[in-house]
Amino acid sequence: xxxxxxxxxxxxxxxxxxxxxxxxxxxxxxxxxxxxxxxxxxxxxxxxxxxxxxxxxxxxxxxxxxxxxxxxxxxxxxxxxxxxxxxxxxxxxxxxxxxxxxxxxxxxxxxxxxxxxxxxxxxxxxxxxxxxxxxxxxxxxxxxxxxxxxxxxxxxxxxxxxxxxxxxxxxxxxxxxxxxxxxxxxxxxxxxxxxxxxxxxxxxxxxxxxxxxxxxxxxxxxxxxxxxxxxxxxxxxxxxxxxxxxxxxxxxxxxxxxxxxxxxxxxxxxxxxxxxxxxxxxxxxxxxxxxxxxxxxxxxxxxxxxxxxxxxxxxxxxxxxxxxxxxxxxxxxxxxxxxxxxxxxxxxxxxxxxxxxxxxxxxxxxxxxxxxxxxxxxxxxxxxxxxxxxxxxxxxxxxxxxxxxxxxxxxxxxxxxxxxxxxxxxxxxxxxxxxxxxxxxxxxxxxxxxxxxxxxxxxxxxxxxxxxxxxxxxxxxxxxxxxx
Amino acid sequence: xxxxxxxxxxxxxxxxxxxxxxxxxxxxxxxxxxxxxxxxxxxxxxxxxxxxxxxxxxxxxxxxxxxxxxxxxxxxxxxxxxx
Numbered sequence: 001x002x003x004x005x006x007x008x009x010x011x012x013x014x015x016x017x018x019x020x021x022x023x024x025x026x027x028x029x030x031x032x033x034x035x036x037x038x039x040x041x042x043x044x045x046x047x048x049x050x051x052x053x054x055x056x057x058x059x060x061x062x063x064x065x066x067x068x069x070x071x072x073x074x075x076x077x078x079x080x081x082x083x084x085x086x087x088x089x090x091x092x093x094x095x096x097x098x099x100x101x102x103x104x105x106x107x108x109x110x111x112x113x114x115x116x117x118x119x120x121x122x123x124x125x126x127x128x129x130x131x132x133x134x135x136x137x138x139x140x141x142x143x144x145x146x147x148x149x150x151x152x153x154x155x156x157x158x159x160x161x162x163x164x165x166x167x168x169x170x171x172x173x174x175x176x177x178x179x180x181x182x183x184x185x186x187x188x189x190x191x192x193x194x195x196x197x198x199x200x201x202x203x204x205x206x207x208x209x210x211x212x213x214x215x216x217x218x219x220x221x222x223x224x225x226x227x228x229x230x231x232x233x234x235x236x237x238x239x240x241x242x243x244x245x246x247x248x249x250x251x252x253x254x255x256x257x258x259x260x261x262x263x264x265x266x267x268x269x270x271x272x273x274x275x276x277x278x279x280x281x282x283x284x285x286x287x288x289x290x291x292x293x294x295x296x297x298x299x300x301x302x303x304x305x306x307x308x309x310x311x312x313x314x315x316x317x318x319x320x321x322x323x324x325x326x327x328x329x330x331x332x333x334x335x336x337x338x339x340x341x342x343x344x345x346x347x348x349x350x351x352x353x354x355x356x357x358x359x360x361x362x363x364x365x366x367x368x369x370x371x372x373x374x375x376x377x378x379x380x381x382x383x384x385x386x387x388x389x390x391x392x393x394x395x396x397x398x399x400x401x402x403x404x405x406x407x408x409x410x411x412x413x414x415x416x417x418x419x420x421x422x423x424x425x426x427x428x429x430x431x432x433x434x435x436x437x438x439x440x441x442x443x444x445x446x447x448x449x450x451x452x453x454x455x456x457x458x459x460x461x462x463x464x465x466x467x468x469x470x471x472x473x474x475x476x477x478x479x480x481x482x483x484x
Numbered sequence: 485x486x487x488x489x490x491x492x493x494x495x496x497x498x499x500x501x502x503x504x505x506x507x508x509x510x511x512x513x514x515x516x517x518x519x520x521x522x523x524x525x526x527x528x529x530x531x532x533x534x535x536x537x538x539x540x541x542x543x544x545x546x547x548x549x550x551x552x553x554x555x556x557x558x559x560x561x562x563x564x565x566x567x
Contacts, residue, residue, distance in 0.1 A: 060498035061539060064558060070539040071494050086495075115496060181560050184502075184537040187529045261559050 032245055035162060035216055038107045038334065039139060040303050042163065042218065042246060044393055047303045048369035049337045052108040053099050055092035056085065056298040057123045061115035062147050063183040063199065065169075066261040067222060067252055070115075085298065086114075089126035091313055093134060098316045099300055100135055101326035103307065104333040109135075112143040112165075114298075118152050128159045137327055139163065143220070147183060147199055149206025157213045164210055165248075166203055167220045170228050171238050173197040178227050181261070204242065211243030218246040223270050223278055224262070225252070236282040249282060251275045272383075272397045273425050279395070302367045350390055350463060352470040358387035359475065360394070361462045362423055362447075364431040371453050371461055375431040375438055381422060382458065386466035391459045397422045420445050428465055430458075485547025486522035487532055489515050492543040499534035499544075508534060 036042035040050045061070065087095060100106050109131055111117040117124040128140050141163035142156070149166065156164060170176045176196025183195040190198060210217050219239045221232050228235075236247050252269040254262045261267075270278070301307040362381035364373040380396045399415070399422050416438055423429065429447055432454040442449040448469070453461035469475050486507075489499075493514035500508040500515060505528075507521035517534070524547055525532045535544040535552040541559065544552045555563045 059496045060501055060537075061496065062498070062537065064539055066560070070496060115498070120497065120501065182558065184498075187502075187533060187536070188531055189536040261561050264561050 032216060036245075038337075039141075039163065040108060041110075041141070042216070045341070045369075046107075048365075048367060049105060049341070050107040050334075051103050051105045051300075051302045052110060053096065053103075053106060053300040054110045054112045054298055055087055055095060055127060056114055057087050057089055057092050057127050058111055058113055058117040058120040059086050059115045060119045061113075061145075062119040062185075063116070063145050063195075064181050065145075066179055066181065066267075067224070067254065067263075069259040069263075071259060085313060087313065089123055089130055091316075092127045093130040095311055095313065095316050096131055096135060096138065097321045097323050097326065098319045099307075099311050100138065100330060101319075101321045101323070102310075103301060104326070104329045105302070105337070106138065106330065107334070108139045108141060108163075110141045110143060116145050116147070117142045118144045118148045121148075121152055121155070125155055125159060128161060132159065134323055135327060137330060141165070143167070144206075145199070146203030146206045147185070148202070150202060150209055153206065153209045153213065153215075156210070157215060161215070163216045163218065165218045165220055166207055166244075167222070168200075168203050168207075168235055168239060169221050169224070170196070170231055171200055171204070171235050172231060173200060175228050175231050176200055179224065204238075207239060207242050207244060217244045218248060219244045220248045220250060222252050223249050223275060225268060225270050225274065227267070229270065229274070229278060232278060233282055247282060249275065249279050271424065272422065276383075276394055305367065348460065348463065350388060351467055352388050352475075354388050356388050356466075356470045356475045358385055359428070359466065359469070360384070360426045361386055361465060362397070362426040362429045363458050363462065364429070365458060370455055370457055371430050372432050372455055375429065375434040375449075375451075378419075378431070381419075381426070381429070383426060384459070384462045386462050391462045391466070416441055420447075423447055428469070430461055430465060485524060486519035487517050487524060487534060487547065487552075488519075488545045488549075489517055489534075490543050490545060492540050494540055494543075496539065498537045498539065502533040502537050504528045504533060 036046070038046050038050050040047035040052050096109055111124045111127060124142065131138055131140060140159065140161045142161055143165040144167070146166045146168065149164075169179050173193045173196040176199060177193045180196055180199060182189050182191045183199055184190075185195070185198050207217055207219070219235070221228070221235055223229055223232060232249060236249075239247060252262065252267070254260065254267055254269045256263050298308050299306050300311055361384050363371055363384060364375055364378040365371055365382055366373045366377075378399060380398045382396050383394045385392050385394050399418055419438070420441065423445075426447055428450055429442060430450045430453050432451065434442070434449045434451045439449045450465055453464070466475075489508075491514055495510070495515060497510070497515075500510065504525060505521045505523050507518045507523075508515055509518070532544075532546070532552070535546070538544050538553060539558060541553045541555050541557060542551050546552050
């Protein structure tokens with residue numbers, strides 16, 4: 001079995017182009033790999049090229065999570081459960097066709113909320129039926145808390161929804177009782193441990209039923225320090241045993257101004273290094289996903305960007321769309337992307353002494369797999385690990401996720417402090433350009449700024465920087481650091 | 485008597501989807517319960533469905549105008565912290 005190599009420190013292949021990407025998907029059966037090849041959420045490599053959109057057609061929810069506040073609605077917040085505009089299935093179709101014409105890299109449509117898609121089955125499935133009829137090349141996926149999943153499995157299969165994400169934060173009701181205050185079940189509000197028992201049972205049953213029918217299932221878990229962090233390795237083992245093909249451990253996003261139970265009671269989210277350590281610990285068990293951006297339920301575009309404001313309904317209704325021409329254009333763009341991916345898959349050996357210690361390198365990119373973003377414009381850093389075994393992607397670290405409130409959002413000084421905090425553990429930053437002031441602050445913080453690889457492919461550039469640092473003697477072996 | 489919806493409603497459709505009497509409709513600024521159609525779920529369910537799925541404290545009033553889900557009852561957030 002190849003599975004065991006995933007996520008280990010010495011894993012990954014020894015060339016740049018395959019790096020994390022192949023390491024992430026190489027353990028998957030061929031049929032699964034083919035299915036996720038152009039899905040930005042499930043293939044780390046694909047997310048550099050292909051775009052996705054979520055349509056907010058599912059407002060109702062049937063459970064309460066302690067990290068969610070149903071009152072929240074903000075155009076500037078980027079996290080799950082937040083949307084600006086609720087759509088009918090007909091509006092959703094118009095929006096999908098508009099985005100599909102203007103963003104020809106679009107390959108996937110998801111229904112993710114802002115409530116639970118399966119608590120709004122009529123709206124969710126009507127939307128899927130429209131898309132299947134009018135834009136049949138677009139893949140469909142949905143994300144659910146799993147409570148009513150078993151009763152909807154047949155319809156999911158019938159509509160050829162080939163990817164389902166279930167958010168599973170626990171398999172132990174004692175843990176669940178600390179995350180879910182109540183669920184709506186069989187016409188009653190059920191609370192506490194009993195609610196968690198029912199939710200867990202339904203989630204596991206739904207997972208099994210989907211896997212049996214050949215639907216790809218990803219499991220999302222929110223890492224809540226002190227609540228389920230120690231438990232998530234067991235969750236990972238359990239869902240893998242039942243056939244989930246990816247496990248995505250995401251950090252809790254928690255601040256008092258979100259008005260959530262966790263936010264208001266001071267529950268903190270994990271630090272980037274805590275998250276990475278847990279992802280590594282779970283990664284030994286199964287395929288992990290490191291590139292998740294925790295999108296809004298109405299996100300549009302490449303992961304990490306959100307072009308939703310370009311496609312509000314008032315703008316969509318004024319757009320003239322030729323759906324047939326748009327589909328042809330998407331096919332042409334997909335061919336070009338695939339040609340580019342095939343051509344850039346040229347392996348280069350990592351050239352450093354075997355005892356060179358691994359380091360973390362942060363990169364700023366606005367997409368396309370190249371270093372093409374100014375340091376000061378970065379809303380997130382892509383963190384890579386470089387080691388003698390190769391370069392592997394560890395995940396994005398959001399800068400705005402640490403934003404402490406609108407009053408301080410625009411302060412350059414604060415942004416730099418936030419960036420430095422987010423860059424904890426990184427030893428180099430590669431950007432298209434880095435200004436003088438941040439350059440000095442990065443150096444003072446012991447992080448090497450580097451603007452010499454603008455517009456180069458990320459993994460090749462990270463490898464080159466690592467090799468240069470090794471050559472200049474900066475990376476003498478420090479055996480204890482591995483796994484820190 | 486009939487249940488009713490206050491301005492705290494966030495228009496999430498959850499109650500509309502589960503009402504056995506189809507008494508709830510989308511409206512501006514918030515959803516409304518038709519007093520003529522609402523049966524308080526008598527004879528249908530043990531608990532009024534709208535009040536059993538509503539995620540927002542203070543958004544549903546019972547037939548006597550009393551808040552069914554008071555502050556803290558759904559989120560567990562201690563009242564001094566809740567807004």
